[in-house]
Amino acid sequence: MSITENKITINSLEWFYRESAPIGRTDLLPVLLLHGIPSQSYIWRNILPALGSQGTRAIAPDWIGSGFSAKPEKQDFAYTTQAYITALAQFIQALELERFSLVVQGFLGSVGLQYALKYPEQIANIAILNAPISTAAKLPWKLQQMGLPFVGDMMTQDPLLIDRTLEGGSRYRIEDKDLDIYRQPFLKTSAVGRALLATIRNLQLPAAMTEIESGFQQWQQPILIQWGMIDPWLPVEVAQKFADTVPNAELIKLNNVGHYPQEHYHKTILEDLLPFVRRANS
Numbered sequence: 001m002s003i004t005e006n007k008i009t010i011n012s013l014e015w016f017y018r019e020s021a022p023i024g025r026t027d028l029l030p031v032l033l034l035h036g037i038p039s040q041s042y043i044w045r046n047i048l049p050a051l052g053s054q055g056t057r058a059i060a061p062d063w064i065g066s067g068f069s070a071k072p073e074k075q076d077f078a079y080t081t082q083a084y085i086t087a088l089a090q091f092i093q094a095l096e097l098e099r100f101s102l103v104v105q106g107f108l109g110s111v112g113l114q115y116a117l118k119y120p121e122q123i124a125n126i127a128i129l130n131a132p133i134s135t136a137a138k139l140p141w142k143l144q145q146m147g148l149p150f151v152g153d154m155m156t157q158d159p160l161l162i163d164r165t166l167e168g169g170s171r172y173r174i175e176d177k178d179l180d181i182y183r184q185p186f187l188k189t190s191a192v193g194r195a196l197l198a199t200i201r202n203l204q205l206p207a208a209m210t211e212i213e214s215g216f217q218q219w220q221q222p223i224l225i226q227w228g229m230i231d232p233w234l235p236v237e238v239a240q241k242f243a244d245t246v247p248n249a250e251l252i253k254l255n256n257v258g259h260y261p262q263e264h265y266h267k268t269i270l271e272d273l274l275p276f277v278r279r280a281n282s
Contacts, residue, residue, distance in 0.1 A: 003048050010090045013077065016068035017041060017061035017091075020048040025055025029100050029124050029280045032092070033060040036106015036131065037143070038165055038196050039260070040067025042181050043105075046266035047273070054274055061091060063108060065195030067185055072195075079198035081208060084111045085118060098122065101277040105129040105262065107143060108199070110208045117215040124280035125222040127273055129261050130231050133216075134241040135209045139200075140233035142168065147200035156193035159186040169259035171230055216246045223249040224276045226269055228257030 003018050018041045022028065031051055033044045041060035051058035062069040064077060064087050077083055088111070092100075101124050104112035109131030116123045132139075142165065146152045155161055162182045167174055174182075185192045216223075223246060227239045236253060243251040252272055257265050 003045065008091075008094055010087075010094050013064055013072065013087060013090075014070040015061050015064070015091050017059055018044065018048060019060070020052030020058045022055045022057045023053055028054075028056045028278060030057040030059060030097055031101045031103060031277050032097065033058065033103040034105070034109060034112040035060070035063065035066070036108045036260075037066070037199060038146075038162055039106060040182065040185070042067070042178070043260060043262055047103075047262055047270065050266075050270050050274060051277070054278065056277060059095065059097070065192070065199055071185075071189065071191035073191070074194075074198050078202070079195065080202045081111055081114060081204060084108075085115050088112075088115055089119065092122070099124055101125050101127070101280050103127040103129070103273070103277075104131050106131055106259065107139070107203065107205075110203075110205070110212060113212050113216075114208060117211065117219075120219070120221075123221060125224070125276065127224040127226065127276060128239075129226050129269065130228050130234055130259050132205060132209060132212075132234060132238065133225075134213050134238050135206070136241050137205065137209055137234055137238045139203065139205050142233065143200055147197060147203075152197050152200070153193075156197045157186075157190055158193075159183045161193075162186060166260060166263065169231070169233065170263050171232065171258040172264050174263060213242070213245070216242070216249075219246060220248065222276070222279070224272060225249060225251045226254060226261060226272060227251060228254050228259060228261045228265075230256060231259040233259055 040062045044060040048058045225239050243249045
């Protein structure tokens with residue numbers, strides 16, 4: 001099952017996205033997968049084909065400022081939550097996704113959830129993998145450093161930042177061939193580092209967590225939470241607090257899995273994710 005790499009320009013912003021076309025069934029709703037920081041859509045490389053094989057159209061964009069999407073300067077894109085939500089809405093409209101399953105992971109996954117609260121009519125169900133989802137979540141020092149004056153400017157220009165962050169978060173070694181792809185944007189332009197710096201400085205996590213925690217208490221669509229239990233940055237209490245207060249939320253705890261579950265444990269994730277998105281009511 002192949003993954004296609006595509007580009008689309010929307011309001012002068014070029015989006016890069018990976019997609020698996022459905023095989024067989026066409027009555028299933030599409031799935032939109034959103035990565036965290038400092039990652040890119042490549043992290044879904046083992047999830048996309050499995051979704052396509054069961055007849056689900058699966059789309060994973062690189063956020064603006066990440067991966068192979070546009071990396072505009074701050075005067076052209078604010079890198080705030082609202083800027084991301086607006087850009088994502090335009091991307092979804094351009095791809096004519098009227099209703100879909102949403103899968104989010106990591107820091108920036110919270111932006112996907114804020115999008116869902118703003119456009120609930122589009123969301124059939126949500127899967128959450130190790131993302132900040134309650135006021136118990138804090139921005140880890142590892143990411144805070146990337147937003148500091150001077151220190152952050154230097155850190156975010158280091159191509160090896162991606163190695164240390166992805167391997168540190170997942171707690172497992174990543175193959176060199178995969179790290180080569182993750183590093184490419186950092187090796188091609190300094191703009192990706194500046195975009196990462198601006199994103200972290202504008203994340204406003206406490207306000208986002210308050211909005212998510214309160215907003216989802218009235219949420220009615222099913223939510224699947226798959227949580228790596230050895231995440232060094234987001235303990236399971238973050239997920240438990242969310243699951244205890246949100247209707248139709250199921251928490252599945254993944255032993256020996258870190259912050260980036262899809263990097264090493266895609267087979268475990270797919271056991272529950274595939275049937276979950278199949279159940280989405282079109």
